[in-house]
Every structure is written in C-alpha cells, then in structure tokens.
Amino acid sequence: MLPIREGFIVAGILFTLGVVGVLVRRNLLFVLMSIEIMLNAAGLAFVIAGTRWGQPDGQVMFLFILAMAAAEVSVGLGLVLELYHQFKTLDTDAISRMKG
Amino acid sequence: MLGLLWLVPAIPFAGALWLAVVGPRLRERAVAVIGTGSIAAATIVSLLIGAQFLSSPPASGAYTQTLWTWVGVGTFQPGIAFYLDALSLVMVVVVTFVSFLIHLYSTEFMHGDEGYSRFFAYMNLFVASMVTLLLADNLLLLYLGWEGVGLCSYLLIGFWYKDTVNGIAGQKAFIVTRAGDTAMAVGLYLLFHNLGTLRIQDLMQAAHDHWAVGSPLAVAAGLLLLGGAVGKSAQLPLQTWLPDAMAGPTPTSALIHAATMVTAGVYLIARTHVVYELAPAAQFAVAMVGILTLLMAGCSALTQWDIKRVLAYSTISQIGYMFLALGVGAWGAAIFHFMTHAFFKALLFLASGIVIEALHHEHNIFRMGGLRKELPVAFWTFLAGGCALAGLPLITAGFYSKDLILWSTANSPIGGALLWVGGLIGVLFTSLYTFRLIFLVFFGDVKTPVSHRPGMTMGGPVMVLAALAIIGGFVKGSFETLMTTALPPFHEAGLGVSELVSSTVAGVAFALGLVVAWYIWVLHPALADQAVEFSGGRLLHRFWFSDWGMDWLYDRLLVRPLVWAATINKNDVIDSIYDGIAAVTTTFYRAASLTETGKLRWHAAWIAGGTVVTLAIVMLL
Numbered sequence: 242m243l244p245i246r247e248g249f250i251v252a253g254i255l256f257t258l259g260v261v262g263v264l265v266r267r268n269l270l271f272v273l274m275s276i277e278i279m280l281n282a283a284g285l286a287f288v289i290a291g292t293r294w295g296q297p298d299g300q301v302m303f304l305f306i307l308a309m310a311a312a313e314v315s316v317g318l319g320l321v322l323e324l325y326h327q328f329k330t331l332d333t334d335a336i337s338r339m340k341g
Numbered sequence: 342m343l344g345l346l347w348l349v350p351a352i353p354f355a356g357a358l359w360l361a362v363v364g365p366r367l368r369e370r371a372v373a374v375i376g377t378g379s380i381a382a383a384t385i386v387s388l389l390i391g392a393q394f395l396s397s398p399p400a401s402g403a404y405t406q407t408l409w410t411w412v413g414v415g416t417f418q419p420g421i422a423f424y425l426d427a428l429s430l431v432m433v434v435v436v437t438f439v440s441f442l443i444h445l446y447s448t449e450f451m452h453g454d455e456g457y458s459r460f461f462a463y464m465n466l467f468v469a470s471m472v473t474l475l476l477a478d479n480l481l482l483l484y485l486g487w488e489g490v491g492l493c494s495y496l497l498i499g500f501w502y503k504d505t506v507n508g509i510a511g512q513k514a515f516i517v518t519r520a521g522d523t524a525m526a527v528g529l530y531l532l533f534h535n536l537g538t539l540r541i542q543d544l545m546q547a548a549h550d551h552w553a554v555g556s557p558l559a560v561a562a563g564l565l566l567l568g569g570a571v572g573k574s575a576q577l578p579l580q581t582w583l584p585d586a587m588a589g590p591t592p593t594s595a596l597i598h599a600a601t602m603v604t605a606g607v608y609l610i611a612r613t614h615v616v617y618e619l620a621p622a623a624q625f626a627v628a629m630v631g632i633l634t635l636l637m638a639g640c641s642a643l644t645q646w647d648i649k650r651v652l653a654y655s656t657i658s659q660i661g662y663m664f665l666a667l668g669v670g671a672w673g674a675a676i677f678h679f680m681t682h683a684f685f686k687a688l689l690f691l692a693s694g695i696v697i698e699a700l701h702h703e704h705n706i707f708r709m710g711g712l713r714k715e716l717p718v719a720f721w722t723f724l725a726g727g728c729a730l731a732g733l734p735l736i737t738a739g740f741y742s743k744d745l746i747l748w749s750t751a752n753s754p755i756g757g758a759l760l761w762v763g764g765l766i767g768v769l770f771t772s773l774y775t776f777r778l779i780f781l782v783f784f785g786d787v788k789t790p791v792s793h794r795p796g797m798t799m800g801g802p803v804m805v806l807a808a809l810a811i812i813g814g815f816v817k818g819s820f821e822t823l824m825t826t827a828l829p830p831f832h833e834a835g836l837g838v839s840e841l842v843s844s845t846v847a848g849v850a851f852a853l854g855l856v857v858a859w860y861i862w863v864l865h866p867a868l869a870d871q872a873v874e875f876s877g878g879r880l881l882h883r884f885w886f887s888d889w890g891m892d893w894l895y896d897r898l899l900v901r902p903l904v905w906a907a908t909i910n911k912n913d914v915i916d917s918i919y920d921g922i923a924a925v926t927t928t929f930y931r932a933a934s935l936t937e938t939g940k941l942r943w944h945a946a947w948i949a950g951g952t953v954v955t956l957a958i959v960m961l962l
Contacts, residue, residue: 260949263942263945264945333940334942339937340939
C-alpha cells in the first residue's frame, strides 16, 4: 500500500516540473522531454489512485498512457526533425511564423 | 368552335417561345414565316370564333372557357380562364387583325436588322399578352396580361439598345406606366378585400349588390382603376412616356398605338363599367381626364417637328376622346372609336414608316416635302388615314366614331355643353395638326430625295388598312347593337342636340382646320415662323412643344428630389446597421488575432493558466 498523500505530492511535483520545463525551455527536444515528465506524473497519479481503491484500472490506464506517449514521441520527433530541416534551429521562439 | 378560344393567346405565345429559343439560328425568311404565321393563325381563329359568336350567340351573351385553376387558396381561386363577350370579341378581332398586318409589314421593314428574330419574338409576346389581357376572365389574369404588355413595350421601345437614348426611353415607359400599375394593383386589393372575388363578372354583380351609388368604396375603386388606365393609355398626368416611346422601330409604334398597349386602359374601364356607374365622381374624373388630355395633346401635336411625335400626340388626343366617351357613359362609342382608331392609327404609323425609310431615317417634317408624286402609295394611304383621324365627314370611319362620341357628350347627363365644346375644339386641333403634317410632308418642294421605295409586303398592309379606315365606319348601326349585349346602352339626356347638328358642327370644325392649315402651311409658309417671332408666341410654342412642361415638372417634382435623397443617403441608413455589426465583429476578430503570437511557449502558458483557472472555478464553486 503506497501512501496516497505523499504519492500525490510526488506526482504533483513531477507535473509542475514538466509544466515549468515546457514553459521555460526553448529547445524543442527539452520541451518534448518535459511533456514526457508530465505524462509520467499523470500516470503515477493513476497508479496511486488505483492502489487506493484496490483496482487494476489505474495500472491499465498507465499502460495506455505509455502507449500514447510512445506514439506522441515518434510523431513529435518526426516533427522536430522536419523543423530542423526547415529552420536549421530548434529554438521555439525563432519558429514563430504562425502569427494571427 | 368557341372552344378554340384558348388558341388565340396560345398561338402567339408559342410563336414567341419558339423564336426566343431557336430564332437566332433561323434564317430571316423562316423567322418571318413563324412570327407572322402565328399572328395570322391567331387572326383566323379569332375571325372564326367571331363568325360563330355572331351567327349563333351564346344564350347568356358570353362564353367562358376555364382551362385550369391558377392559384387555389381558400376562397381565392383565380383561374386561367377566358371570357368572350361582344366587347372582348371586338377587341380581340381588331387587335389580332391589325397586329397581323403590322407583322406582315415588319417582315420587310426590319429586313437586314441584326435583331430580326428577337424583334418578332417580342412582337408575338406583345400580342399574346394583349390578347390575354382582353380575354381574361378575372382581374388577376388581366393584370398578368397588363404587365406582360408593359414588359414588351419596354423591350420594344429599347429595341435598338445600343443607342442609350432608346434604352432610357424604354425605362421611362416602364417606370411611368408602373406608377399607374401600382394604383391598379391597390385597386385590385381593394376590390378583392371588399367583394371577395376577382372574377370580373362576379365582381361586377357583387359591386352592384353591395355598393350604393356614390359610395366611397366604389369611388376609390374607380379612381384606382382609372390610375392604372391613365398610365397604360398615356393620359393626363402620366402621358409623358408615349412621345418618347417613338424611339422604338416604327412597326412597334404602330402596334403600341393601334392595337396592343394604349387601348388597354380604355378596355379596363369599359370592362369594369359597373364600378363607374356606381361612382359618378370617378366617372366624371374619367371624362375630365379625357377632355383635358385631348386638348393638351392636340396643342402639343401642332408644334412637333418629328413626324412620329406628331402621331404620338395625336394618339394621346384620340385616346382622350375614348376616355371622354367612357366618362359620359357612351361605352359603345368608346369601343367604336377604338376600332376605327386602330385602323387609321396603324395606317398612319406604317405609312410614316415608309416615308421615314424612303428618306434615310429622316424624321423631321420640315426636311420632307413634295412626296405626293414620289411615294404615291404612302401619300394616298396617309391621306386616307389623316382624313379618318381628322374626321372628314361622311366618308371616313373616324368621322362616324368621333361624331358618335361628340353627340353622346352633348346629350349625356354627365357631359354637357362645356365638354361638347371642348371636344369640338379638339376636332379643330386634330384637323389642324393632321393637315399640317400632310401639307408639310407631301406637298411643296422636294427637300430630301427618295432613296428607297416600299415593296408589296409594306404597301399591301397599308392599303388594306386604308380601305378599313374609310369603310370601317359604315358598320356603326350594327356595331352599336352588338355592343348593347355586353355594355349598357347610352342614356340620352341633357342638351337635346340632334345628331345632324352635332355632325354639322363637327364637319365645320374639320373644314375650318383644313382651310387654316392650307392657308398657313401651303399659301403662307412664313406665317408659322412669324407667329413664333414675338416672345409670347415663342413661349407658347416652347410650352406646347415640351408637352406643357410636364417632363420639366416631373423632373423638378419627382426625379430631382429622388436623386437628391439618393445622393444624401448614398451610404444607406438601413445598411449602416449591418455595416455596424460587421465592424464590431471585425474589431473583436482583430483583438483576438493579437493573441496569436506564434510563440509556442506563450501558447502553452495560456493553456496551462487557463486550465488552472478553469479547475479552480470548478472546484471552488
């Protein structure tokens, strides 16, 4: 039995780190990594909640999240490669042509 | 045989449709055969129906043919139905026959025109509309024909549309008659609202049953229908479109004047005569419109230099006589004058068309002259038509019909001495301007050489019409008997002027006009010029030449204020509401689009912040 309170605190800290990473990092690779951290934080929260109710659902959800994260990373890395071809940089502030 | 009635409007309509679809690809000869043949077929059918109708008249004096229900809403059931009685029969026979002659004439007159098939398509549609108008069993179908006639007049007046002036004349005809049509439409609403039907015969019966003599509703209905009639028939105050309508090809003018358009108003009033009998005020208005128009147009005709405009004003004046006859209750006399007028006015236009074409499209009568020997056919037929128009006693049709109107005016309870004298002065003016025209065009020295002589297809119809313009009046007695089956007889009262006295005075007025015209324009040609030398004469001349300044008046009264208002309201007030909505939307859109910076991290921050705020709201509230 995992301690719920501490578990959620860890998940929250991880998630916040991920958000901060997305917001402050300018390199797209690091942004992708930060997103992975956020996904894992969410997965951790699912697992903790699953143990609390004694249900396997939380771990099932985590498996889904892993699958989704794998797909996301492959697409994301593909985009990153293509962007690098186009702009010769991965700086998100430099790639800002989608203005209103 | 009477069952073939529907063919009379259907054949010309089919001809118009055929020519409209395949006409441009046909050769000129084929177009002429279709265009003239359809009217010829309609004429034959109407003559056969006429013979049947006269030899064995229907028991009720009328024949109704219902094809189908046009609109069916509750009690409102107007049908595509035709109503044939003596009135519509005479109108239809004259209209189709005169139209046929005009079509035949056009085959040569329009030869070589690039719009040859278009011309015949319009002309056929014109005749089809007019016949629909005449045969309509209900006022809605009549209104359809009424508008169809208006449309075709617009198309034909602006036929040579490459010249802007012609297009403007077409628009003027359309817009001015539209003013009258609006009054008529309101009149139809009023009649339907109060009497619950639009079938003319039921309507007349219901009006007779429900309305007292002089009741305000009857007067209103009568005046509104009169509004439509003055628009279509070019009477005061809506007559300004007709002189400008001369912009169309000459056969069109003949068709508009003699058969298919301007007589529609006369027919409408004769058709709804019960309303006018119930509304003496409206009927008196009809008589006043007639007498004023015939005098004003007579004066204007005296001053024109364009041969077709002289004839246009003479038409306005002669329709004025018909209105006068309607106004004094001489219904049959009005229709009789319509018939003789159709013959001699078509004749005058077609003969003037020969003259105009012979002189390289010269319209100015002061540059014509001496054509008596050069164009004998045109001269003799024009002379016959002119004598009929002016009313040469005893031998011309125009004399009999006009004399009947004058006599009726003198002896009507509505008419009286003043209207009679007005009509006689009109005869004097008619005689003056007619013989001025004849003397200037056909007598004197040759001023423009003749380049082109008419063939038989132009000469033939003119000669037939000339014969009718002479002998058409001899049927007066049997015509009056026929008319009594459809229209109320004339009630004699008043001055007690005998027919002999009336005829003699009219004959004297005619002779006076002839002699004065001879004196002025043949013996002393300088006299007319001297008359306009001094300022009063010049002013009067200009006043009459411009049709009593009516165009000027309308320009100041209606056109300019409208243009002024349109200029002020260039940015439509109503539009500004919608423009405002668009402007607000645009502002918000611009503001929203400012947030689209393209900076990924800012977007992510907004998403995160938004999520936090949303979650906080969900959890706290």
